[in-house]
Amino acid sequence: MFGRRTMFAAAAALGTAGGAAAATPVARFEVERSEQEWRRLLTPAQFRVLRQSNTERPYSSPLDTEARAGKFHCAGCELAVYDSTTKFDSGTGWPSFWAPVADAVGTSPDRAFFVLAQTEVHCARCGGHLGHVFDDGPRPTGKRYCMNGVAMTFRPSGGAAS
Numbered sequence: 001m002f003g004r005r006t007m008f009a010a011a012a013a014l015g016t017a018g019g020a021a022a023a024t025p026v027a028r029f030e031v032e033r034s035e036q037e038w039r040r041l042l043t044p045a046q047f048r049v050l051r052q053s054n055t056e057r058p059y060s061s062p063l064d065t066e067a068r069a070g071k072f073h074c075a076g077c078e079l080a081v082y083d084s085t086t087k088f089d090s091g092t093g094w095p096s097f098w099a100p101v102a103d104a105v106g107t108s109p110d111r112a113f114f115v116l117a118q119t120e121v122h123c124a125r126c127g128g129h130l131g132h133v134f135d136d137g138p139r140p141t142g143k144r145y146c147m148n149g150v151a152m153t154f155r156p157s158g159g160a161a162s
């Protein structure tokens with residue numbers, strides 16, 4: 001028969017084990033899915049960027065040259081992350097913006113590039129990796145949000161059938 005103390009010790013041991021298994025801190029987002037779900041919902045190319053923080057080949061996305069008025073949405077959760085009014089041609093081969101939609105993206109230090117410190121940009125709603133932000137952008141912000149086109153979808157203004 002287990003006494004109170006024994007039960008507590010067992011629970012504590014389980015708690016410790018669980019904590020060790022979840023050693024990597026997990027950021028909480030409004031939209032969270034398992035890896036399997038993301039793999040089902042996204043194309044392989046989208047998954048590699050949004051969920052594995054890869055970078056698409058420059059000039060590979062049609063959104064790089066998208067010039068119509070409209071909004072760019074996160075391909076993971078549909079959140080509008082950039083507006084065409086902040087898009088500019090950076091000449092890098094990646095869709096670039098000088099500002100995101102208010103509160104639509106978050107940033108974090110990117111330790112994958114430990115030599116050249118970069119700032120990673122992700123969707124504020126699902127945490128999907130979108131790209132990086134640099135300090136060599138145009139006015140008025142001086143920021144260059146260098147995005148992966150495959151991580152976004154574009155919806156032209158008034159594009160929906162009337």
Ligand SMILES: [Zn+2]
Pocket residue numbers: 074075076077078079123124125126127128
């Ligand atoms: Zn998202």
